[in-house]
Amino acid sequence: MIGSLVSTAQLADLSGVRIVDASWFLPEHGRDARAEYRAGHIPGALFLDLSTAKPGAVAIDPHAAYVVYDDSPLKTAARGWWLLKSSGAKSVAILDGGLAKWRAEGRSLEAGEGSTFGATKVARVVDSLRDKDDVRATTDQIVDARSPARFAGEEPEPRPGVVPGHIPGARNVHYATMYEADGTWKHGDALAAAFTAAGVDLDRPITTTCGSGVTACSLVFGLHLLGRDAALYGGSWADWGSDPTTPKESGR
Template identity: 50%
Template sequence: MDALVTTDELAERLGSPGLHLLDATWFGSLGAAGRDAAAEFADGHIPGAAYLDLGHLEQTAAEGEIPGIARHLGALGIDDAATIVLYDDSPYRTAARAWWLLKRFGVAASLLDGGIAKWRREEKPLQTGQGAPHRASRDVRYDGSRIRTKPDVLANLDTQDEQLLDARSASRFTGAELDPRGLPTGHIPGSFNLPYGQLFAPDGTWKRGEALREAFDASGVDLDRPIVTTCGSGITAAVLAFGLHLLGRDAALYDGSWTDWASDPATPKTTVTL
């Protein structure tokens, strides 16, 4: 299956053997106007979908517990032959974060282009309730080659081997806007800025081809050189990573991102006076 699946393509394949839909809606540590992802899933989701508790999956992954990841996926009915399609209804586009996290553990997945918002606009069918997926056995393997840590980023300030691309808004990147966690403002020295929302068309679908490439080009990064994506806490950095994946690039991700960097008084920070 392609990296992106259209709503029409998914509608035609609903109920197909081996197809597993996962609702990866998550609102992160800051929340989103008090919304409850699990409750919204129960109120209406794509038929046959299971709710992926991304917060729990994040915690399990952070603990480096490969058996725990396997159990989590197995409890959703996902076996080694599963075809996975992720979607969300989060302003942070958290299906991309789920994609990146699963990829880190050797699990391939596609994204529903436009998410459940587009599915609803097209008045496609919805299902209520929690669902009861069958349990399965799933093998996973850990690959940390595309994860960057603060020591990695500090070392890169000198070598400049990799480009840093920040997914936050321009005002947070420059330091004009206060950090929502109360941290110092600004960005990692030498970073480029590409607000993640610029990767989407007005209808919420992903830009493709030349339009997507132009969004990255406008940020100043060189697509032919290694890129590390970053953001506030590692969530929307995955949106940039998925966008680069659509362009055939395999980016790394600084998982701690600005929260990790700015929390350390010793790390250099750059602000921009406009």
Template identity: 50%
Template structure:
């Protein structure tokens, strides 16, 4: 299975017994992802609740949970040994990429994203169903890839060393500091030396992913050297995952600063750069 699958491909594989389809929608607006899933979702899909898949003991939002907690949640959804997973979302911030990154970081490789998500599925008048699907539980064995995640200490050291390029997926106004951060107490600006590549640049006008060549051109245009290590950052670790999926599409890798600006910007001791 490719890492990006079409609606046509998924429609032809809905009945595959080893395939788990998961709605990974999450919203920063008042939209209720769980209620929307219950009202209409791709047949047979389960709801992967990203809001609940976070470390409750960390002050920053959306931090990667402990491996055992993540494994329990995935197993209950039927995600585990001998299964393949296709993720989709109906979110403006493309949250299927976050779920993809989490699964890959926890050692689950056979996972793909549905190109165009639920919006494209519906636009093509493909079937949906309501209610809740009860999956057959699976055994998920976590194999965390520690080198896929950066913490604040590593990012502070990198400000001095410059060993890794920091690529910020937020929009240009928030990155530059021209626009205030929406979170109370979080400063404006970005990590010193970071480059800006808004996550929306990974997509075509119809919401599908750009071609690998076009993705590569976006990284080049942002001044990112694809021959050097990359760490992606954003507001809370969600849209940075979009850039990491984009890198994967062009055969490249990268790490994620999971705390991102919600952790960095609220700390009065971290250096900040404003270019507005």
């Protein structure tokens, strides 16, 4: 078993682990995750296509140890971590600082097609995944990982038919506040403060949300580092904000 976070130096010395590239981008980034993987990835890394991977249905080896990284401004390794865990992997870590730190240290990369994760035919039941009806009925704290401007409804939503705003009563903890300036994870009091400063009670149940269920995984992992479990609203604002029957709020 490995810990939840692995440093670049630790990964360079590890053997027998399966390394996973979980980079993913929005259209406005103008980047192609698979093409960037082909151009250069950590030697031996598998590519996990977050645009098609479904919760609970990634074909993993439950006895293997995985280390997930990304090279995305959205910090998508956390989504990869959540998908592998939800699919039954027992030992999954995130590479602290991701591919950017690995590359900055001059560590080796390899190019080529590599290998891509497959999918299982039948998804597992994911206990920590919530749908819209669950969120309507929940007494959990709702914590939204989107930027303050999107949370407040001050910016248009990038998806057609989705109105701006947030779920009534939600707290806003931008996913970027989970990280230090160099892209590594915050720890301890600094990490806890990102939540408590937004009025989140770390001793009460939490359901996380964002635009489409990706960046909210940074909150799930951050809470995991603090010893707390959290649920994920899979459809997130793309689901809630496109439904004319759901209540919505704006403002900070």
